[in-house]
Amino acid sequence: MKVVKKVEINLLIIVAIIFILGIGYAIGYYFGKQDGIKEGILITPILLREESLRKGSCVLCQQDKNSESLQVNKEEM
Structure with a gap:
């Protein structure tokens, strides 16, 4: 009887530890996913600009960097 009680208690402790680890993993x-989404939103414009500068044209619209529509007029500044 005492051996069965010890086995039940040990099994209960093991199940509780696995459950707690599972809850910690889920949290x-x-x-982590929320932080990853926030970081992705922040870094995407930087990566797009970097790639556009390397290619020499806009990654999104494929316009050449020397195009007049992308140039800033000195009068506007």
Whole structure:
């Protein structure tokens, strides 16, 4: 009887530890995903600008960087 009780208690402790680890994993996954989305939103414009400068044309609209529509008039400044 005592052996069965010890086994049940040990099994209960193991299940509780696995459950707690699962909850911690789920919480970490959720917050990590939220941070990743925020970081992606912040870094995307920088990466697009960098790629556009390398290619010499706009990545989104494929316009050449020397196009008049992309140039800033000195009078506007």
